[in-house]
Amino acid sequence: MKVFWGGQLVAADDARVDPADRGLTLGDGLFETIAVRDGRAERVNAHLTRLRNSAAIIGLKMAMGDQELSAAIQGVIEANGIGEGVLRLTLTRGPSPRGLLPMGPARPSLLITGSVQDLTPTNAATAVIATVTRRNEHSPLSGIKTIGFLDAILAAREASQRGCDDALLLNTAGNLAEATIANLFVVIDGVAVTPPVDDGALPGVMRADVITGLMAAERTLAPADLANASEAFLTNSLGIRPLVMVDAVPIGDGKPGPVTAKAQKIV
Numbered sequence: 050m051k052v053f054w055g056g057q058l059v060a061a062d063d064a065r066v067d068p069a070d071r072g073l074t075l076g077d078g079l080f081e082t083i084a085v086r087d088g089r090a091e092r093v094n095a096h097l098t099r100l101r102n103s104a105a106i107i108g109l110k111m112a113m114g115d116q117e118l119s120a121a122i123q124g125v126i127e128a129n130g131i132g133e134g135v136l137r138l139t140l141t142r143g144p145s146p147r148g149l150l151p152m153g154p155a156r157p158s159l160l161i162t163g164s165v166q167d168l169t170p171t172n173a174a175t176a177v178i179a180t181v182t183r184r185n186e187h188s189p190l191s192g193i194k195t196i197g198f199l200d201a202i203l204a205a206r207e208a209s210q211r212g213c214d215d216a217l218l219l220n221t222a223g224n225l226a227e228a229t230i231a232n233l234f235v236v237i238d239g240v241a242v243t244p245p246v247d248d249g250a251l252p253g254v255m256r257a258d259v260i261t262g263l264m265a266a267e268r269t270l271a272p273a274d275l276a277n278a279s280e281a282f283l284t285n286s287l288g289i290r291p292l293v294m295v296d297a298v299p300i301g302d303g304k305p306g307p308v309t310a311k312a313q314k315i316v
Contacts, residue, residue, distance in 0.1 A: 051128035053121045053161035058128055061162070070158055071151065072141025076197035078158075079103045083122070083136040084168060084287050090122050090136060092286065095254045100140065103193035109142055112157055125163045134165040135287060139196065170313060173291040173305055174283060176228065178272055179204035179216040184226035186249030191226075194251065201229040215283065217295065220249040225270040231283035231290070232256040234265065235275065235300070236308045241265035242274075255284040255316070262315040263308065280306030289313045 054064040071077035081096045090096075097115050104111050113121070122136060143156035182200045185191055204216035208229070217233060220226045226249035227233050233250075234243045243260065244250040245267040259265060275281070279301040281292040289312050291305035 050162070050164075051125065052163075053125050053159065056159075058124055064160065066158070067144040069144040069146070070141055071143065071145050072139070072158060072196055074147075075149070076195065077107070077151075078139060078141030078196040079107070079109070080140070080194055080196050081138045082194075082286050083138065085126055085131050085134045085136060085163065086168065088126060088132050090119075090126060092254050092258075093119055093122060095257065096138070096286070099194070099252065099254065100138070103195075104140065106189050106193055107142075107195075109140070109157060110155065111140070113159065121159075121161055125161045129163050129165070131163050131165055133168055134163060135168075136161060136163045141196070168287055170288055170316075171290055173293040174214040175212075175294040176215045176217050176292060177208050177211050177213045177296055179207055179218050181207050182218070184218040184220045184249035186220040186222070186226065186247065191249045192246055192252055205229045213294075215292075218249070219272070222248075223271070224248055225272060225274075226250050228283050231285040233270075233281065233283060233292070234259065234312070235270065235278040235281040236306060237274065237277050237279070239279075239308075241308055241312070242270060243267055244270050253284060254286050255289070258315050259284050259289070259312050263312060275300060280304075280309055282309040282312060284312070288316050 050061040051058050052061050052064050084091045139160045141158045143158045145151045181203045208216040215228045218226045225244050232253040234241050241263045246252050281300045283290045291309045293303050
C-alpha cells in the first residue's frame with residue numbers, strides 16, 4: 050500500500066510517526082473520511098472546507114493549499130488502484146516537547162491512507178441510546194472531527210455488548226445529538242428532521258447534502274420523539290443506512306421507509 054506521508058507518496062511500511070507527535074501523545078489532530086467512487090474522491094471541496102474550519106478552531110495552520118491536498122488525495126487513489134473505497138486524511142500538530150502547550154513553530158503531520166471497500170448500502174441498523182457517555186454540545190470540539198474518538202468508542206462498545214449495531218448519543222441536556230460515526234435523521238409527519246449543530250451534531254458533509262436534497266428540518270429531538278417517527282436513518286460520508294430499531298423498540302413499522310430510499314439516491 051502507498052500512503053501520502055512527509056509530503057510524498059511512500060510505501061506504508063516506510064511511513065514512520067515521530068514518537069513526540071502530538072497526535073500520538075495528546076490526540077491533537079483532525080481527520081476526514083472520504084468516499085471514493087469511480088476512482089475519484091467524493092465531496093472533496095466540502096471535506097477540505099470542514100478540515101480548514103476545524104484547523105482554525107484548534108489554532109492549527111495548514112501548510113498545503115486545497116489544490117495540493119486534492120492532488121495528494123488523487124495520488125493515493127491512483128497509486129493503490131482504488132476504484133471504490135475509502136480515504137482517511139489525518140492531520141496533527143506534529144512533534145513537540147512534552148506539555149499541553151505546543152512549543153515552537155508547529156510542524157504539522159499529514160497522513161493520507163486509502164483502501165478498497167464496497168460502499169454498497171449495508172443492512173438496516175439497530176441501535177441503543179448510550180448510557181456510558183454523552184455528547185458535550187457546549188464544547189467547540191463537538192463541531193469538528195478530532196482524532197480523539199474515545200467517547201464514540203465507549204458508546205460503540207456498549208452497543209455491541211447490548212447486541213446492536215450502533216449507539217445514539219444524547220447531549221448534556223438529554224436530547225439526541227448523533228450516532229457514534231453518523232448523523233441521525235428521523236421522519237415525523239412526513240418531514241425529515243435532524244438535530245442541529247447547537248445540540249452537538251457534527252456538521253456532516255453527507256448531512257448537509259441530505260438536508261438540502263430532502264428539505265429537512267433542523268430542530269431539537271428528544272428520545273421520546275423516536276416514538277413519533279415513521280422511519281429513521283443514519284448518514285455519513287460513506288453512505289446512508291436505515292435505522293429500524295432503538296432500545297429494542299421499532300421505528301415505525303420497523304422497516305426502511307420511502308424517505309430513507311429517497312435519501313439514499315443522494316449518495
